[in-house]
Amino acid sequence: MFSQEYNLEVLLPDTPTGWTTEGELKFYNTETLYDYIDGGAELYISFNMDSVISRLFINNKGSEIRVEIFDMQKDKDAFGVFAHTRTTDEHEFGQGSQYFTGAQIFWKGPYFISVVANDENADIKKAIKAISENIDRKITASGNTPQILEILPQEGLLKDGYVYFHHYIWLNSYYFISAENILNIDESTDAVLAKYGTKESRFYLLLIQYPEKEDAEQAEKAFSDAFSNNLEDDDFFSENKTEKSMGWQTKENYFFAVFNAESDLQVDDLLTKVENNIK
Amino acid sequence: MTTKKISRRKLIKDTTAATFGAALFLNSPIRLFGHSSENLTKVVLIRNKSILNSEGEANKEVLQTMLNEAIVKLTNANNAQEAWKKILTKDDILGIKTNVWNKLRTPVELEQVIKENALQVGISEDNIGIDDRGIRDNPVFKKSTALINVRPMRTHAWSGVGSLLKNYIMFVDRPSAYHSDSCADLAAIWKLDNRIEKTRLNILVMLTPLFHGVGPHHFNKQFTWKYNGLIVGFDPVAVDSVGLKIIEAKRTVHFGEETPLNPPAKHIPLADARHKLGTADPAKINLLRLGDNEDILI
Structure with a gap:
């Protein structure tokens, strides 16, 4: 389930101030990803995904932030998934990133990272930024584009x-x-x-x-x-x-x-x- | 090096021809769907600016009015009561196939409007079921004589769009069996267990469609917009085809240039060309527009 270089779990971010983890930590592989992502699994599988870890953070205002770290096995595939979605590379996190409303995506080494909230406000944006910075720091690998x-x-x-x-x-x-x-x-x-x-x-x-x-x-x-x-x-x-x-x-x-x-x-x-x- | 002058239309035609054959998009549905006197497939698009409140919630009364106006137009009935009786009979056992995807579900208010109209026709409450993921075990769906298919349109990471055609994938034991080639053959599901014959009405919800997806769960409010519409018809392929055109037009407006769906929603044209389930070709669809015309995109 895990890449040779990293255990996905150790790449998970620290819990941001004012937030708590909710539910169990979840792992999916190519067999189980269909159960997790309704209709979207094929995108990641088409780029040779190996596994993904998912963690949910909540706060007392009803906000949720879902963090997913995909192990794509190869740098070029992590880039491929990122490029599939990005319209402009803002270069804020990892080796390429883009922020959408309440959602941050980026890639680094063989990993594609998604940090998505159920809403957007100042608290959420601050937490998304902290989470993204934290993951970015924890991934020490650097990858090459194809x-x-x-x-x-x-x-x-x-x-x-x-x-x-x-x-x-x-x-x-x-x-x-x-x-x-x-x-x-x-x-x-x-x-x-x-x-x-x-x-x-x-x-x-x-x-x-x-x-x-x-x-x-x-x-x-x-x-x-x-x-x-x-x-x-x-x-x-x-x-x-x-x-x-x-x-x-x-x-x-x-x-x-x-x-x-x-x-x-x-x-x-x-x-x-x-x-x-x-x- | 080979260069060739070619029109955009010719390019598309050439690259689809090898597979689809010379009969591409020739209309040969397995049943007649609301054809007009010109032998075009009738589809009704109705829009109303007052359908959503500031919280984005649908107004049930407005939905009722919109749906009734649409089916009166679709059936050429004199009033809504007569129109519903052309669609359902009191002896029907009705399954309302909804879609409960939590990020953009079929409005509960619309499910209730359909149910209330079915009750008005005289169908007993015990013989009406509303379901999505449990339809295979739902006793009403198991013995249903009639189906009404209702769901929102959204872009989809693998099939191009989540469509009316795709909404029936929950009828099959193993949905992933229909995922190959970006869900190209979803129409085949409609030919099993007489589903196409049982389906009395198709309603594509276009209140706040999703025109672009980002992230693993392919949803971001940033890429929805208030279109305030319903698309209604007997032919699911034709209704989906109209919805698809609107999504494509919105993408062009938003991105400032033609931005095709990725991947293309090939299951819709193939439902026509390969499976002969209905009419995908806009030239063969009689689109009747009711209500607001502003930014209609089609």
Whole structure:
């Protein structure tokens, strides 16, 4: 149940002043997580979660704060879960964090941490901050973001506008590409989807690293076949009829594609930059 | 390097075609659902700004009025009493399939409104059950002749949205058996035990929908908004499809650019294209709007 480096329990925060623990400490693994998170378990399992510990704090005003520490086993998967949710990295805790109303999330090393209250007020915000700082201090490990991110061209890349994954379900995180796993994304692949340009003129880069060059070429063929159908323009997912450019290529064991670009030139430019970044 | 000029619509079409086949979104429901004279599937969206008080609680009287107006429109009845009698009979054994997820549950007031109308039709109280997670053991549900399906729409970490289609997952022994491929085949549940035939009405609660989820429990009040609406219809696929469009539109407004659901709510189009359960294509839905139009998003 526990990672080699840490026992999850020792990472739990001290009880904030004015709060008490409520109920039993709870542990879940991939088999039992379904009982705990109604409908959300698959997200964590798709990023190779090993186990999670959960503790509830309450105060005498009826407020609750639920702390969850997920052992994702690998740094890149802790980052992946975090990036899946964050819209902007505020860098306040751990190696990346974001605060939402009454909720703090962050990642550090192989851990993803969620501190969520049932409400928001000054007391709650203070306690969430204290809890987050405490956990942050207790996790001494530091992790690395996925190596594939280093290939992303920086020019035009939206700050924090990228997600990392290795399950095909997350292929459409920013832009609808396919409802099916046409690119054979699985445990053995690393993938990143990134936003470029502006809100008014957004285009997207998909980059996938396969185990072997042959895998990338096979994916390229399947992708190319999927886009060679000669069907009538008639669907209901989108009303947008604007013609856009897309393009794709492979290099070594990488497949990469640009979607929704304003022109072929824009496609070529980004593909070339990716190609140059692949050593 | 391969480049290709392609329209957004063509892109989506191409990448779905391989699986869905040429009959994509062709409407061939297993029964007729409230079709209008133009052979479109009828769905009613009703909104009322006074439905929620400052605490966010639903006003039961307003709910009653909204629901009655919606079903009168849906059934082409002269009044609410007549409309309910087109939906239920006094001999029915009625299961009201609600949703009790504690962060955004079906309003109790709405459950009661439905029950009171069923009593008005003449169904005995013993033959009316309201349940969610206990439906498999509920004696009323076990012998039910009629079902009314009512739940709020919310984004969902794995299925894209929690929908009317998804609300029937509690009928199965092992819900996780329907989780593969982001719950793509939830519609199959509706074909078991005559559930589609038994379902007399579908009500998608859009009072304060969740349009984006964060954290392990996928809920944050920051990502709900007062839409003040109910979507009502006979066809669960069509009602879900309308709700989905509103959620997608809200995401675009909130994030300032098109922000697709992640993952896509593929179980809704597949309920049409693969399972022929109903109509998902908005072009084949006759959406009737009642009440407030401001920020209607569809």
